[in-house]
Amino acid sequence: MTKYLVMQKKNMATLLRRHTSLLLLLLAVVFMTISGFAWNEKSVTILADGQAQIVRTHLNSAEGILHDAGITLGPKDAVLLNTQTLQNGTQLTVLRAFPVKVTIDGVAKDVMTVQTTAQGLADELGYHAPNYVPLGDSNQHLQAGSEVAIAHVTGRSVKTYEQPVEVQVIRQRDDSMHIGEQEVIQEGTPGLVSVEEEILYQDGKEIKKQIISQNDIKRMVPTIIKEGSRDVVETSRGVVRYREVLTMEASAYLPGDGDGRGITATGMVARRGVVAVDPNVIPLGTRLYIPGYGMAIAADTGGAIRGHKIDLLMESYGEAMEFGRRSVEVYVLQ
Numbered sequence: 001m002t003k004y005l006v007m008q009k010k011n012m013a014t015l016l017r018r019h020t021s022l023l024l025l026l027l028a029v030v031f032m033t034i035s036g037f038a039w040n041e042k043s044v045t046i047l048a049d050g051q052a053q054i055v056r057t058h059l060n061s062a063e064g065i066l067h068d069a070g071i072t073l074g075p076k077d078a079v080l081l082n083t084q085t086l087q088n089g090t091q092l093t094v095l096r097a098f099p100v101k102v103t104i105d106g107v108a109k110d111v112m113t114v115q116t117t118a119q120g121l122a123d124e125l126g127y128h129a130p131n132y133v134p135l136g137d138s139n140q141h142l143q144a145g146s147e148v149a150i151a152h153v154t155g156r157s158v159k160t161y162e163q164p165v166e167v168q169v170i171r172q173r174d175d176s177m178h179i180g181e182q183e184v185i186q187e188g189t190p191g192l193v194s195v196e197e198e199i200l201y202q203d204g205k206e207i208k209k210q211i212i213s214q215n216d217i218k219r220m221v222p223t224i225i226k227e228g229s230r231d232v233v234e235t236s237r238g239v240v241r242y243r244e245v246l247t248m249e250a251s252a253y254l255p256g257d258g259d260g261r262g263i264t265a266t267g268m269v270a271r272r273g274v275v276a277v278d279p280n281v282i283p284l285g286t287r288l289y290i291p292g293y294g295m296a297i298a299a300d301t302g303g304a305i306r307g308h309k310i311d312l313l314m315e316s317y318g319e320a321m322e323f324g325r326r327s328v329e330v331y332v333l334q
Contacts, residue, residue, distance in 0.1 A: 042087060046071065048094035060086055066094070076112040098144040105152050116141060118148045125150075133200060133208055151208070155201035158212065165191035168222040177228030178245040184225050191220025233331050235289055242289065242331040246281070248308045250290070250328040252320035255313065264300035276300035276311035282332065289331040 046053050048071050059065050062079045065086075066072075073079070076097035083090045097112040100121060115121040118134035121142060127150050134140070135149040142148070167188035177183065196212040232239050255262045255270035262270045266284055275288065277298040282288070286298040293312050302311050310330060314320040 043089060044086070045089075045091045046094070047091065049096070062086065062092055065092065074112075076114065078114045098142075100142055100145075101147045103147070103149045105150075113142070118142065118150075121148055122150050130156075133210075135208055138210075151200075151202050153200050153207075154203055157199045157201075158196060159199065160194060160196050162217065163193050163195050165193055165220040167220060170222050170224045172224065172226050173229040174226040175228075175230045177226060177230060179228050179231045179242070180244045181228035182225055184223065186222070186224035188223030189221045190218075191216065192218040231334075233289060235295065237295060240289060240331075241334045243334050244332040246308060246330045246332065248310045248328055248330050249325065250293075250310050250312055250323075251325045252314045252323040253302075253311050254317060254320055255315075266299045268297075268299045270300070270313055272313055272315050273297060274299045274313045276302040276305050276313075278306050278309065281308060282310075282330075287333040289333060290328055292328070 040058050041056055042058075043054060043056055044065055046055060046066065046069055048066075053069065055065065055069055057065050057068065059068065062081065063073070066079070071094060073094070074097055078095040078097075080093040080095060081090055082093075095114040097114050099110055100113055101108060102111055102121065102125070103109075104125075104127065111121075111125070113121055113124060115124050117138065118136070118140040119129075119138040122128070122132060122134050130153060132150055132152055135151055140146070140148070167190055169188070172185075174183075194215045194217055196214075198210050198212050199206055200208040200210070231241050231243065233242055253276070264270055264274055265276075268274060273294065273296050275290075275296045275298055277284070277286075277300075279298075279301065282298045284298050284301075288296045288298060290296055290310075290312065296312070300311070300313070305311050310328070312323065314323060
């Protein structure tokens, strides 16, 4: 009896160990399944119909992800991925098909496509080069309502000719120069290229020309022009902005000059800071800055003040004589 009880206890212990091992194995499988499921979750960005949404998913097909997001694909719609396979961070872009009228050898029909160029549409429809070509620009950008003509090429020829290349003008901003100033730092010369052109025919009728190659015979040299971009000047009143700098011949006059009344052409009292100008060059009322003279306003005219001449009003005869006649820079303020 005692021996039997010992045997029973041993059997129960063995059975318990087996059940415990089985339970632990089952728990490990469950844990690994849950961990793997969580590890497989990824964040995917969907761009569709002008909207963007980020979804978390365990699916591995674009169609399934879009279906779960409530996005339906049409028969000609397409989906682009920015990665080779679906993974965390992948972006799905839904391309909606749009209608295009295509004419093939004179027969017109409407098609739905996501292609963005005439050549892409021709290839999608199975009309490949060199036997078929889109008429006009093969890189024509397509949108809803575009029209594309595709023709069957039955003949071709090649011709070579020389073509001049116009001088290109390159403009460089230079903040060391006044706005409006220019300096040519390189004179350009025209170029010359050899052009190889292919002419395509359909039943003996020319349908398209396209450039095969271009080779330089004489390289074009561009004209390079520096253009002033500096538009501020330091004055006794601080930094001010200007829109133009004029080089002018300056003279000086006194308040009593002219009719002796001391009143300018605009009705202002003649005083320092008032200058006489040609209104065809500087409109009356324009604010100016003249180095060595200061801030001024164009408020007077004079019989001898024509073109790029300016008369600066001084306070005394001695000051006017000392100034004399000289070339000055006139800043036309904003």
